[in-house]
Amino acid sequence: MMSSRDKILSAVKMNQPEQVALPSLDGLRGAMPATLDAYRKVLESLGGSLFEISDEKEIPALLAQHYPEMKRVIAATSGERSWIHEDPHMLEDVDMAVIRGQWAVAENGAVWVTEEEAPVRVLPFICQHLAIVISRERILATMHDAYEKIGLPLTGFGVFIAGPSKTADIEQSLVLGAHGAKSLVVFAL
Amino acid sequence: MNRQTADHATLADKFNENEPRVNWHDETLWWVRAKRDKQAWSIPEWEQLREAASQIKLNVLGNLHGYLLQFEQQARQNGAIIHWAADAAEHNEIVTAILKQHGVKRMVKSKSMLTEECHLNPHLQANGIEVIDTDLGERIVQLADEPPSHIVLPCIHKKKEEIGELFHEHLGTPAGNADPQLLTAAARAHLRKEFLASRAAITGVNFAVAETGEMVVCTNEGNADMGAHLADVHIACMGIEKIIPQRKHLGVFLRLLARSATGQPITTYSSHFRTPVPGKELHIVLVDNGRSRQLGREDFRNSLKCIRCGACMNTCPVYRRSGGHSYHTAVAGPIGAILAPNLDMKDYADLPFASTLCGSCSNVCPVKIDIHQQLYKWRQVLVKEGHTTAGKTAGMKMMSAVLSKPGTFKRAGKMGRWVMRAFPGMVNNRLNPWYKQRDMPAPPKQSFAEWYAANEEKK
Known part of the structure; x- marks a missing residue:
C-alpha cells in the first residue's frame, strides 16, 4: 500500500499547474525612511516606548526610574548569566528582561531577535516587561531590507518583536499584556 | 464530523433575530476593514x-x-x-x-x-x-x-x-x-x-x-x-x-x-x-x-493562495450581517465559501450562494484571489452536479425558459405588473423572500420595451 506521503506527493504532482517564474522583489521598498524618528513613531503607535542613550550603563537607572517595582531583572546583555542553564520555567518570575536586538524595522516597529541574544528562547515572552537594546545604525526601512541583512538562518530560532504583547479579542478593545510582555521599552544606542 | 444541520439562509435568519446585535457586528467588522484601508493606503x-x-x-x-x-x-x-x-x-x-x-x-x-x-x-x-x-x-x-x-x-x-x-x-x-x-x-x-x-x-x-x-x-x-x-x-x-x-x-x-x-x-x-x-x-x-484535489480544479486552485488574513470576511456585506456561524464550516466568509465545497459539495452547496457577488472580497484580498468569480463558478458546478435544492433548480429553469423567449418574457412581464397592481397581497407576503424587511417597489405602468416603442412613435 502507498504511504500517505507518496499518495499526497503523487496527487500534487499530477494536479499542479504549469510552473511560472518567481517575481522580482525589486521596487517594493517604497519611500519609507530608515531613521530613528520614523522607527520611534511606529513603535509608539504600537504601545512601545523609546529612549535614546549613549552608553548601556545608563539603562539600569532609566529602568529603575520608569519601573520602580521591579524585583527580578535579568540582563542577557551583561552580568550574571547562570539562569541560562536553569529550567526555562524558572524564568516565570522575571519582572524585566533586557536583551539586544540585531536589526530594527522602521515601517512596522519590529526588532529582530535570535537565540544568540535571548539564549533561553522563552525569555522575551515569559518576562513581565521587556527591554531591547538596538543600535541606531541598524535601523532599516522595510522588511525586505531586514531579510536581506539577516540572510539565511544561523540560529534555530528567531523572532520579530513589534511592541508589547496585546489582544483585542474582547469587543475589539485593545489591551496590552496578553500572554507575553506587558510593556516594551527600546533603548537606541 | 460536524454535519450540516441547517443552511446558510436559515442560520443567518437566526442571527438576524437580534437586530441591534447584527448592526453592532456589521459596524465592528467594517471598522476593522477601515483600519486595513488606512494601512494599505499608507x-x-x-x-x-x-x-x-x-x-x-x-x-x-x-x-x-x-x-x-x-x-x-x-x-x-x-x-x-x-x-x-x-x-x-x-x-x-x-x-x-x-x-x-x-x-x-x-x-x-x-x-x-x-x-x-x-x-x-x-x-x-x-x-x-x-x-x-x-x-x-x-x-x-x-x-x-x-x-x-x-x-x-x-x-x-x-x-x-x-x-x-x-x-x-x-x-x-x-x-x-x-x-x-x-x-x-x-x-x-x-x-x-x-x-x-x-x-x-x-x-x-x-x-x-x-x-x-x-x-x-x-x-x-x-x-x-x-x-x-x-x-x-x-x-x-x-x-x-x-x-x-x-x-x-x-x-x-x-x-x-x-x-x-x-x-x-x-x-x-x-x-x-x-x-x-x-x-x-x-x-x-x-x-x-x-x-x-483543489489544486487540480483549474477554476478553484487559486483559493489555495489564501494566507488566512480574514480581510474578505471583514468587508463582506453578507458575512457582516449573517455572522460566521451561519457558514457552518471552520473557515467562514467568502474564502470559506470557495474552500468548503471542495471538502463536501453536498454539505456546503449553500455557501457559494451566500454572496451578492459584489467583488469587495477580491478587491481587498492580499494575494489577489478572484474570490467572487470563484463563487460564481461554484454555483454553476453545484447546479450541474445536482446539489442545489429542487425549488432553486425549478426556479432557475423557469427563469431560463422565460428569459430565452422574447414573446413569453413580454407576456410574463405584463401579467406580473397586472398582478402586482390588482393583488398586491400576492407578492407582499411572508412567502416572498424579497418582501422580508423591505417593501416591494410600485409596479411600473409599462415595460421598457413599451415605453421605447411609444417614444419612437412620437419622434
Whole structure:
C-alpha cells in the first residue's frame, strides 16, 4: 500500500499547474525612511516606548526610574548569566528582561531577535516587561531590507518583536499584556 | 464530523433575530476593514506587493511537489520529525499518537484553523486528552462550547457582558464585571498556569519556507511562543499550501498579512521556528485533506493562495450581517465559501450562494484571489452536479425558459405588473423572500420595451 506521503506527493504532482517564474522583489521598498524618528513613531503607535542613550550603563537607572517595582531583572546583555542553564520555567518570575536586538524595522516597529541574544528562547515572552537594546545604525526601512541583512538562518530560532504583547479579542478593545510582555521599552544606542 | 444541520439562509435568519446585535457586528467588522484601508493606503507600493504575493503563490502552486520535498528534507536536517496526513482523520490520529507516546493528558494549543477544520479538539477529548486553547478569543469560545466565528477574531460575535459572565463562571472573576482589561488579566493568569504545566504544545503555521525548513507563526498575544518554548514537545500542524519558496519572500507576506487582517503594520510576534532545542521534539504534520484535489480544479486552485488574513470576511456585506456561524464550516466568509465545497459539495452547496457577488472580497484580498468569480463558478458546478435544492433548480429553469423567449418574457412581464397592481397581497407576503424587511417597489405602468416603442412613435 502507498504511504500517505507518496499518495499526497503523487496527487500534487499530477494536479499542479504549469510552473511560472518567481517575481522580482525589486521596487517594493517604497519611500519609507530608515531613521530613528520614523522607527520611534511606529513603535509608539504600537504601545512601545523609546529612549535614546549613549552608553548601556545608563539603562539600569532609566529602568529603575520608569519601573520602580521591579524585583527580578535579568540582563542577557551583561552580568550574571547562570539562569541560562536553569529550567526555562524558572524564568516565570522575571519582572524585566533586557536583551539586544540585531536589526530594527522602521515601517512596522519590529526588532529582530535570535537565540544568540535571548539564549533561553522563552525569555522575551515569559518576562513581565521587556527591554531591547538596538543600535541606531541598524535601523532599516522595510522588511525586505531586514531579510536581506539577516540572510539565511544561523540560529534555530528567531523572532520579530513589534511592541508589547496585546489582544483585542474582547469587543475589539485593545489591551496590552496578553500572554507575553506587558510593556516594551527600546533603548537606541 | 460536524454535519450540516441547517443552511446558510436559515442560520443567518437566526442571527438576524437580534437586530441591534447584527448592526453592532456589521459596524465592528467594517471598522476593522477601515483600519486595513488606512494601512494599505499608507504604503504607495501596496498594489505591487499584492501582485508580488499573488505571483509567488502561483509559483508555489506550480511547483508544490518540489517545494514539499525540499521543505521535508530541510526540516529533517534541522532535526524536526515530519508526518504526512492524507485527511483530517489521519491528522488527528498522528497528533493523538504523539501525545499518547509522551503520556500527555492536558496540553495547550495556539490558534490553528487547520485543527478546527480537522475537528482535532473533540477527537483528543474522546481519547482522554484535554486541550486548552490559548488564544484569548479561542479560549472564550471554547469556554462557551462554540466554534470560532472568524478566523482572526474568533469571538467577534460575542458582547463583553457575555464574556464577563463566562469568566465569572469558569475563572471566578467578579459577577457583572465586563471590563476587557480585567477579563484579559484574568485570562493571562489562568493561561500562564496552563503554559507552565503543559508538556506538549500544538501551534498552527502561517508560512513554511522550503529553502530553510523553518516555519513562521504570527501572534499578537505571544501564546504560540509561550506554549512551544515551555513544552518538551512542539507539534506544528499545517496544510500543504502554506509553503513559500525562500526566506526573503517572508518580507512580502509579513508586510501584507497583519495590515490586511487587523490594520496593524505587523503582528507583535513573527516567530521563526527552525530547530528544536536539544532534548526537545519538534513535529511537523503536513496535511492534505482535499488540497491536492483543489489544486487540480483549474477554476478553484487559486483559493489555495489564501494566507488566512480574514480581510474578505471583514468587508463582506453578507458575512457582516449573517455572522460566521451561519457558514457552518471552520473557515467562514467568502474564502470559506470557495474552500468548503471542495471538502463536501453536498454539505456546503449553500455557501457559494451566500454572496451578492459584489467583488469587495477580491478587491481587498492580499494575494489577489478572484474570490467572487470563484463563487460564481461554484454555483454553476453545484447546479450541474445536482446539489442545489429542487425549488432553486425549478426556479432557475423557469427563469431560463422565460428569459430565452422574447414573446413569453413580454407576456410574463405584463401579467406580473397586472398582478402586482390588482393583488398586491400576492407578492407582499411572508412567502416572498424579497418582501422580508423591505417593501416591494410600485409596479411600473409599462415595460421598457413599451415605453421605447411609444417614444419612437412620437419622434
